[in-house]
Amino acid sequence: MFGTSGVRGPVGEAVTAGLALDVGRALATDGAETVVVGRDARDSGPMLSRALTAGLTECGADAVDVGVEATPTVARAVARTDADAGVVVTASHNPAPDNGLKLWTASGRAFEEERNERIAAIVASESFEFAGHDAIGKRRDAEAATDGDARRSHERALRESVAITEEISVVVDLGNGVGRVTADALHAAGCDVETLNAQRDGRFPGRPSEPTAANCETACEVVAATDADLGVVHDGDADRMMAIDERGRFVAGDALLALFARHEAEPGDRVAVPVDTSLLVADALAAVDAAVTYTPVGDAYVAAEAAKPGVAFGGEPSGAWIWPDRTPCPDGPLAACVLTALVGAEGSLAALVDDLPEYPIRRDSVRTDSKRAIVNRVAALADEAFDDVSTLDGIRAETDAGWFLVRASGTEPLVRITAEARDEDDATDLFERARDLIDRAAADHD
Template sequence: MGRLFGTDGVRGRANADLTPELAMAVAVATAHTLAETDRSHPPLAVVGRDTRASGEMLEAAVVAGLASAGANVVRVGVLPTPAVAFLVGEAKADFGVMLSASHNPMPDNGIKIFAAGGQKLPDDIELQIEATIEADGAPARVRPTGAGIGRVHDLLDGAEHYIQHLVGSIGHSLTGLKVVVDCANGAAAEVAPVAYQEAGAEVIALNAEPDGLNINDDCGSNHLDGLQAAVLEHGAHLGIAHDGDADRCMAVTADGQQVDGDQIMAILALAMREAGTLTADTLVATVMSNLGLRLAMSAEGIRLVETRVGDRYVLDELRASGYALGGEQSGHIVLPAYATTGDGVLTGLHLMARMAATGRSLAELASVMTKLPQVLINVPVADRTVGAGASNVLAAVSQVEAELGETGRVLLRPSGTELLVRVMVEAATQQVAENAAERIAAEVRLASPAG
């Protein structure tokens, strides 16, 4: 068996790569692995999902697997990933399971596992779970019977607890702000509009009618065209877009301009520095963040710490060093004082609270940083390792880097969740960045043509 866990859990095409049998095996292995440290009581697990039709099937498999391993299960239904993490902590559960493929297309699904307190699993625990799956049945594992079988209960007011927590995290009413929120026909559909309304905003909900098949379908944080048009149509102060499991937040200004995760981090960093809550005047971001963020933070006397790509690495740095803000350009923003993982709705609330507190527009606030032209090409490949490491690809990267010198940079990396190699180039002009990125992408395609 190859490595199951990627940078954000186990993902694959539901019922093909990610089958009910695999989901059950992951659940059983997780229950046994995370219960090893404390056998004084049956483990308690919180299980949630996004709106994908396959989530119903996989939830049934996961719940069955957990109960068969002796774990008690609390089902919370359709909720954002950060809500499940929050409820793991609130319920003092031993772990949690979220069924979601985040921003991926509807046919995909995934399994995200949270440890006690709603924290993401460290690599060594993921490896233990994988080893347990490989070893299961050799020798055969003794299953509990009778009273030892886990029980399953439904939590009906999990969303209410979560929304109350979110709204309580901001210190300023959003009264007077009109916002269009694109819920991606996903897990934000019930939570985000209510949270923003309860905080005082006038809310227009977009793509908030999930049917199990339309999640992320030309909507949400990866597809901002519809949101941009709706903001202009309704004369809103801003638009906010979430992805399928609502752990991302992207924004749109009143005149329809995109505001990405880097700009949101810059806005929040200055707000927190002003409030005295930006620990060590430090922001944590990944190597994918725009050079403009680094320059803006440097000009403001804020230190930028870089990590590998992936919100888990941002989280690791935040926890290890006690920093108060971090995130990714893609809109995963982490505020550790209120959440253990990226939380799109929480981010949206704090972004709007900054607008309300200052009386400034989103465009004004975002102008703190100037984005360097940046081009990202996701190249489909048959083999991510070959696509990113072939000699012709590395030669092309070296040549482009030499041409750019100090005026730009190149970042080449295989995706952790899809058969893609990501080619990112920053340069002084858009045309230079596009040409350079396409040259490298062409070499990637030659090295590992997609099937």
């Protein structure tokens, strides 16, 4: 039921009011007495939020409703209200027909796999513990339950934790989502802020929700045509943040991860990154006597690793950034403020990016109905052929020249191949060796 980022899928198919009702029931049955509830701007959000709240209160939990807010805003509100858990009704960067449910612990971190499985088991068995008529939970607005609304609290936390000392001009593309707190915090810090797609609209008419280079061409053009020092772009629920330099170039996720990692890490520190992260990050950290620690793909795994001692930062090239000493959840508005402060201190995002090396990378996919069996066989073959093999998430083999990753797609009948090295010939060689292992595994399976 739960993927790496909660429940997510098409409304009326994978995600229904009945499912939201049962998840609410399960959370309360599992012991949550107070649950913070928020949602993004999708049209299906009110329906799902009401169903979720009904399930919570039916089984005796109180629901604190923060309304339509960014996912990191809601996650931060869980700890601020001393709640036991939180739920955001969101499909994050997915298209408008989708929605979902993402669950948060009392500390504001995504539910770990074990707790998700526990909730799923309660839902599957329908082993709900319903409250009697005199013990039904109550729904409360967040402002009535706390000392102010969640967005103002989030904005205040951003201004207190990030010092922006230079006058910076920033284009903020909200993608018709709920990340207004970014523009508010930057404006309050003295930045010159121009917004794009700032009207909340869960149909995402301005651009698709996912902040990719292809989807953010208009924002790139605006940054290039103005005196802006940088641009920042969010997905629909603002847990992700990507960037545009002052020349109007979309900054690759691995480059942004390398910049953040190098900025945050001190000698001896580790930075949590998924197994498909570029060598660029490891090399940038090695230059400051720090190192990467790899996780499975998914921001929940990165967040769990970032919570461990000695880990200064965690990030995914897709745009999820985690500062464990400030908040345990991916926080796109925080990332926007940190990057703005970094550009103010260094002078040019383009110069920072150009200072990073570029490594050749190869990607492809093999369509198969036996992806798990083939990946399992590749693991055995790779173990025989390579000295440094990890099966943390797929098969990652490392050599002195580079690495390759063979991994089953989580959503499609595909085996994905990624290979990277510091020069073209080595990248091609590693890719071909990975492809050969898949061909051999497929032949063995047949």
